[in-house]
Amino acid sequence: MQIVKLPKENLDKFMGGLSKFGEIHAPIKKDENTYLFSKIEDLSKIELNYNRTILPPKKYFLPPNETMFRFSPEKGYEPPQDNLNKKYVLLGVHSCDIHGLKILDLVFSGTYVDNYYFTRRKNTSIIGVSCIPDDMCFCRSMETDFVEDGFDLFLSDIDDSYLVRIATSLGDDMVRANQSLFKEVDKEDIAEYKRKSNERKNYFKIDLELYNLPEIMDLEYESKIWEEIGEKCLSCGTCSMVCPTCYCYDVFDQLNLDGKTGERRRQWDSCLFKDYALVAGGLNFRSERSARVKNRYFHKQRGFVAQYGRPSCVGCGRCIQSCPAKIDIVEVMTKIRSASYE
Amino acid sequence: MAKPKVGVFGMTGCAGEQIVILNCEDELMDILKVLDIRSFHTAMSENDEQCDLDIAFVEGAVVQPEEEVWLKKIRKRSRLLIALGTCAVWGGVAAMKNEVSPQRLKDEVYGPRGQIFKSIPAQPLHSFVKVDFSVSGCPIEKEQFLQAIASLVHGDIPVLPKYAVCTECKLNENTCLLVEKSELCLGPITVAGCNARCLSYGIPCCGCRGPVEEANIASEVEILKEKGFTLGDIRNQLRTYAAPAEVLQTYFTKR
Numbered sequence: 001m002q003i004v005k006l007p008k009e010n011l012d013k014f015m016g017g018l019s020k021f022g023e024i025h026a027p028i029k030k031d032e033n034t035y036l037f038s039k040i041e042d043l044s045k046i047e048l049n050y051n052r053t054i055l056p057p058k059k060y061f062l063p064p065n066e067t068m069f070r071f072s073p074e075k076g077y078e079p080p081q082d083n084l085n086k087k088y089v090l091l092g093v094h095s096c097d098i099h100g101l102k103i104l105d106l107v108f109s110g111t112y113v114d115n116y117y118f119t120r121r122k123n124t125s126i127i128g129v130s131c132i133p134d135d136m137c138f139c140r141s142m143e144t145d146f147v148e149d150g151f152d153l154f155l156s157d158i159d160d161s162y163l164v165r166i167a168t169s170l171g172d173d174m175v176r177a178n179q180s181l182f183k184e185v186d187k188e189d190i191a192e193y194k195r196k197s198n199e200r201k202n203y204f205k206i207d208l209e210l211y212n213l214p215e216i217m218d219l220e221y222e223s224k225i226w227e228e229i230g231e232k233c234l235s236c237g238t239c240s241m242v243c244p245t246c247y248c249y250d251v252f253d254q255l256n257l258d259g260k261t262g263e264r265r266r267q268w269d270s271c272l273f274k275d276y277a278l279v280a281g282g283l284n285f286r287s288e289r290s291a292r293v294k295n296r297y298f299h300k301q302r303g304f305v306a307q308y309g310r311p312s313c314v315g316c317g318r319c320i321q322s323c324p325a326k327i328d329i330v331e332v333m334t335k336i337r338s339a340s341y342e
Numbered sequence: 343m344a345k346p347k348v349g350v351f352g353m354t355g356c357a358g359e360q361i362v363i364l365n366c367e368d369e370l371m372d373i374l375k376v377l378d379i380r381s382f383h384t385a386m387s388e389n390d391e392q393c394d395l396d397i398a399f400v401e402g403a404v405v406q407p408e409e410e411v412w413l414k415k416i417r418k419r420s421r422l423l424i425a426l427g428t429c430a431v432w433g434g435v436a437a438m439k440n441e442v443s444p445q446r447l448k449d450e451v452y453g454p455r456g457q458i459f460k461s462i463p464a465q466p467l468h469s470f471v472k473v474d475f476s477v478s479g480c481p482i483e484k485e486q487f488l489q490a491i492a493s494l495v496h497g498d499i500p501v502l503p504k505y506a507v508c509t510e511c512k513l514n515e516n517t518c519l520l521v522e523k524s525e526l527c528l529g530p531i532t533v534a535g536c537n538a539r540c541l542s543y544g545i546p547c548c549g550c551r552g553p554v555e556e557a558n559i560a561s562e563v564e565i566l567k568e569k570g571f572t573l574g575d576i577r578n579q580l581r582t583y584a585a586p587a588e589v590l591q592t593y594f595t596k597r
Contacts, residue, residue, distance in 0.1 A: 031517040054515040064513040234530040234558045236508035238518075252501060257372040257488060259496040268513070273505050274556050289556065324508070324520050324530050325561050 001148075002166045003185050006155065010181040011162070015043050015091065017178045021125055021170070022087030025060065027053055037090070048092050048155075051134045052318055056244035057090055057097050058104060061120045064241075065267045068116065068251070072261040080263075084116065088124040094131045096314040098151055099144035100244025101126070103312050107247050125170055128154035129162075130196075133203045136317030138330055140201070141208040144314040158192040208330045209337060210311065216340045217302045221294075225335050230290025232325040233272065239296070239319040239327075240270035245312040248276075271296050297332065346396035346495065349381035351416055353402030353409045354436055354464070358481030359427040360384040360401060366484055373488075376495045395420040397494060403429040403436045403464045410462070410470050417471040424490070425466065425473045428480040432552040432584035435480075436464035440585060465586055475499060478533060480550035480583060486535050503534040506554050507547050511538035519546045524569040526579055531557040552584045559593040 006014060018024055024040045027050045035050040037057060055064075067080040105121070108114035128151040139145040147154070152171035155162040163185060166172050175182055240246040250269040255262035269276060272293065277286040286292045304312035313329065320328045352360055364385055366373065377397075381389040398420035404410050417423050428434045439447055440463040448456030467473050477486055477500075486502055493500040503509075507529040511518070516538060520527040527546035529538070533554045540547060553559075559580070566576045580590055 030515065031522065033522055034517040036515045054512065054517075232558075232561050232564075234506065234508075234561055235554070235556060236506040236530040238508045238512055238530075241509055241512035254489065255492040255496055257369060257376055257492050257495070259376065259492060262492070268509075270505070270509070274554075275504050289558070322512070322518060322521060324518070324565055326565075 002172070004164050004166065004175060004182045005185050005189055006162045006164050006182055008160055008162065012043050014178050014181050015046065017181075018089045018091065018127075018174065020177070021174060022089040022123070024089045024091055026091040030054065037092075040091075046092065048129050048157075049132075050092075051131075051137075052094070052316055052321065054318075054322075055242060056100055056316065056318065057093055057126075058100065058244055058247070060088065060090060060124060061101070061104065061117050062108075062247060062249065062268075065265060066116065068264045068266055070261070070263045071253075084119040085123055088120075089127065090124055091127045092129045093126050093151070094316070095128060095147040096137075096139040096142075096144045096316040097244050098126060098128055098147045099139075099142075099314045100316070102150045103245045103308075103310075103314070104247055106308050125174070126151040127171075127174075130154075130156040130200075132200065133205075134317070135205040136320040137204065137315060138206050138208050138317065139315035140204050141206075141210065141330075142311060142313055142315035143210075145200075156193060156196070158189060158196055161189070163189060163193050206330045208313075208315065208333050213311075213333065213337070214302045214305045216337055217298060219340050220336045223336060223339050225332070225339060226290045226294040229293045229327055229332060230288060232327055233289050233293050234325055235272045235274060235289055235292065236324065237270040237272055238322050238324065240272060241268060242318040242322050244314055244316055244318070245300070246270070271299070293327075297329070300329075301333065345376060345378040347393060348377045348379050348397045348399065349395045349416065349420070350379065350384070350399045351381070351401070351412075352384065353400065353413065353430065353467075354405040355402030355427065355429040355434060356481075357384060357401070359399075359430075362481045362484050362487060363399075366488065369488055373491065377491065393419070397422045397424060399424050399426050400467055401426040401430050403434050403466060404470055405436055405461055405464045407460055407462060413467060413470055422474045422494070423467070423471060425468070425476045425478075426487070427482050428478050428550060428552050428583050429464075430467050431473075431476040431478040433464050433466045433586040434583055437466075437585040438581055440464060469586070477502065478552045479535060483535055483537075504555055505534050506530050507532045507534050507536065507538050507541070507551070510534045510536070511541045511547075514538050514542050516541045519544070520565070520569075526566060526569075526571055526575065528562070528579060530565075531559065531562045548579065548582060550583050553587050553589055557587075557589045559589055563593075 025037050026040050026046045027035045028038045028045045029047045030036050035047060035053045037053050040046055070078045108117045149167055152168045153174060154165040166175055248269040249266045251266045253262055254265050278284045286295055300313045301311045350360060380393055383389055398416045404413055425431045444461050477490055490500040511529055519525040525546040528549035529547040531553050532547050532549045533551050536551060563576055
């Protein structure tokens, strides 16, 4: 992979030049400890030193709400009005979130390819940025603290400059369009990069051990730990909304007042919702809260491994930060593991 | 197909639901195209009090014996009865008074003249009659009301969100007032549909839409206590809009 250097004093000029590749979206500060990806009109609002955004970048590819098509007896089915082909540049994406998108790619490219998702994916370039983990990050445990593909450019902070990995021809075009802003990488830069990478390992405070986890979960399927978590869980859906790999959605028709025309919509859903597993006839095969919490963890750490060969958690820490009941996935998994050693 | 015959009625409340209906200014003509409104005292001067109805929309809580009789009469003449607003669905603000003796309330509020009022504990409609569908909110959301009409006209029971306000709040990417700011927020146990309006303006959820189906009151109370709120503060907030709700009754009776 080709690597070049972008001195920080050239960062603004580089970011400004990106607008010809699409509408720029990047993290901005929302509040004292909260950030979000947002459309950028003023480059000075971009906050590349952030811990995590409230919603992950999945919102750009699988929007929280979207119209799939409109229908009427006269015109039949019509495509949505939103322009799926609009170009975007998503700047400042962390390694864990890029992994999150790669996991969504696996899911949406299955038997029924999701064209809404992939059209947006195709039209959005990704520029990653390195980060310093905080006390809720456990990407290292989930092997997502480093990313080798799934981006066009990746910026790694080495104090005065960024080392820029170029992963695609589009990324190469972005660099070439601003060639004068970049420099060649020298030995000292490499040394600094190595030093930073090694130093970063020391920042991790929590660890989720993956070894044998799927089997341990099977063994602890009946554990009373699930009931305990079920008692605390509010079923509020927060963890699913903020999760970079939760992809469930609900599809429904929204009718207009005439009762004939309307649109088919889809909207994020959550397996924590009581009516998620409600079926015709009123039967609910996960009516207990504990069963729903258990299902969520099993799907992330057990079912997904069986189907795709890796857990669908990327260790971003969003669910830990945002759960009102302070249910912490790392604590839960550690408890389950300890139970299996008893 | 004939337009469904509809009545809009108000028990005790602020008439907020009826005002929301009248505020659907851009849609009123479309509503009249699909509904045959026979009774709507707040909006019309000629009302049919006897005809059979396909749908009765009823707002407000029942707080007087006369209202119980009236509500039952409405139920008898309507194929569907739909509760509109938190008072009709949960008892609402009026039901906060239920714990205090009616005599004391009358004396304090009206003095000796209070004797002319006959009052019973404020209750939601379902305490007296079968309610086919509920649209909660204080007041109801215009969009939900229009969606409900569209579904009903099409012959479907409307589908409204059953999840909590937190979900909508996250989708709006608000900073969590409960987690990040330790404010007394009822978002996790309050039913969504408002698009987390207050929270998007930085005001914590006061629970005005009533509880979610399986509200985990015990966990919410624990969370708030840990943040330093007293059980009294929490109880007052929880009881403001939905005091008669079984989930609250059960929680507080157990204690």
